[in-house]
Amino acid sequence: MRIVELGKYYAPDHGGIENYTRFCAEALIDRHHVDVLVFNRENRTVRESVGGVSVTRVASVGNIASQEIAPGLFRELRRLRPDLIHLHAPNPLGVLACLMALPRVPVVVTHHSDVVRQKTLSRVTHPFYRRLLRRAVGVTVLSPRYGETSPELAAVRARLVAIPYGVNAERFAASPAVLERAAALRASLPGEGPVLAFVGRHVHYKGVEVLLAALARLPAARLLIAGDGPMRRSYEAEAVRLGVAERVRFLGTVDETTKVAVYHAADVFVLPCLNRAEAFGEVQVEAQLCRRPVVTSRVDSGVIDVTRDGETGLVVPPGDPAALAEALRRLLGDPALRDRLGHAGYRRAMACYTEAIVVPRLRRYFDAAAEAVGSGGVIDPEPFRS
Numbered sequence: 001m002r003i004v005e006l007g008k009y010y011a012p013d014h015g016g017i018e019n020y021t022r023f024c025a026e027a028l029i030d031r032h033h034v035d036v037l038v039f040n041r042e043n044r045t046v047r048e049s050v051g052g053v054s055v056t057r058v059a060s061v062g063n064i065a066s067q068e069i070a071p072g073l074f075r076e077l078r079r080l081r082p083d084l085i086h087l088h089a090p091n092p093l094g095v096l097a098c099l100m101a102l103p104r105v106p107v108v109v110t111h112h113s114d115v116v117r118q119k120t121l122s123r124v125t126h127p128f129y130r131r132l133l134r135r136a137v138g139v140t141v142l143s144p145r146y147g148e149t150s151p152e153l154a155a156v157r158a159r160l161v162a163i164p165y166g167v168n169a170e171r172f173a174a175s176p177a178v179l180e181r182a183a184a185l186r187a188s189l190p191g192e193g194p195v196l197a198f199v200g201r202h203v204h205y206k207g208v209e210v211l212l213a214a215l216a217r218l219p220a221a222r223l224l225i226a227g228d229g230p231m232r233r234s235y236e237a238e239a240v241r242l243g244v245a246e247r248v249r250f251l252g253t254v255d256e257t258t259k260v261a262v263y264h265a266a267d268v269f270v271l272p273c274l275n276r277a278e279a280f281g282e283v284q285v286e287a288q289l290c291r292r293p294v295v296t297s298r299v300d301s302g303v304i305d306v307t308r309d310g311e312t313g314l315v316v317p318p319g320d321p322a323a324l325a326e327a328l329r330r331l332l333g334d335p336a337l338r339d340r341l342g343h344a345g346y347r348r349a350m351a352c353y354t355e356a357i358v359v360p361r362l363r364r365y366f367d368a369a370a371e372a373v374g375s376g377g378v379i380d381p382e383p384f385r386s
Contacts, residue, residue: 143302166358181261193220197266202229213321288345
């Protein structure tokens with residue numbers, strides 16, 4: 001079966017949708033012919049191979065409300081002649097391409113997140129998305145909770161299947177190179193207090209400003225921040241304003257060894273997200289694979305499927321620096337609790353979120369999609385809910 005993974009961007013771009021698109025392409029390529037079709041950030045179309053996967057990046061003439069404007073998407077989708085399109089949503093132009101460029105080609109939709117900020121655009125595009133969802137042969141989400149609580153998926157809730165991102169656990173092992181880098185990172189911070197860590201894009205819903213405000217209430221703690229994005233300068237300025245800049249290192253975009261070392265350098269990992277735009281929080285799984293306890297926010301999404309309050313970490317109200325500081329103070333003052341939660345998180349990540357667990361499930365789902373394409377039916381969700 002010829003599958004087109006229709007996403008937003010692809011490696012070396014990183015992000016939730018980007019990582020999952022790559023995960024699916026690489027998991028399915030040994031059973032199907034897989035092409036990836038995504039947007040370029042420049043006004044030129046590029047065709048290349050990335051890790052053995054054929055990737056087309058369609059020229060963009062601009063960006064409106066986080067959507068690339070790429071008229072060539074329709075033509076490129078037709079050129080690839082798929083038997084099945086796997087659409088990663090939200091992706092308004094991708095929705096239109098499925099409906100208009102190849103209206104008779106079956107579609108599997110993976111719904112990564114509701115539209116949280118671009119409400120005006122959503123009112124225009126959502127009727128088209130509902131239409132595509134109704135005719136999709138299958139609809140997946142990354143966590144059960146997100147599917148249960150998404151208003152955008154109400155009409156297809158009975159058909160939803162949760163297939164999370166699968167992480168390569170070996171990448172997060174404490175190798176000598178990782179431990180050496182982790183020690184250097186700790187040593188680069190002033191003082192000898194405990195270390196907190198954040199890894200992720202610097203965007204509005206991550207809540208880094210809440211973490212900085214919590215840090216101001218923890219005078220002995222230090223903080224490593226890995227990642228980059230449009231709000232980095234704002235966060236750096238906030239650290240100065242709060243008087244914590246000397247205790248924070250903004251590392252920017254880091255290589256793989258350094259990213260893993262950030263987790264191992266930390267006593268606690270923090271994901272202080274503000275709303276359900278943080279749909280899953282893959283970084284929580286990565287921290288758990290490094291046996292680090294997680295503190296995150298009680299947002300109604302897959303975030304609290306991954307981190308269970310009192311079991312693998314602590315969960316606090318979103319946007320509340322005092323509550324976040326109190327949870328961190330509790331963990332930093334109790335090594336036995338950190339150890340218990342960290343090891344419980346590791347066990348759960350290994351049981352639920354590794355490639356060894358998720359890849360076979362994803363492959364079975366797309367085997368069922370191939371059968372549905374052949375018969376003109378839809379995927380029965382029940383075998384995937386046990």
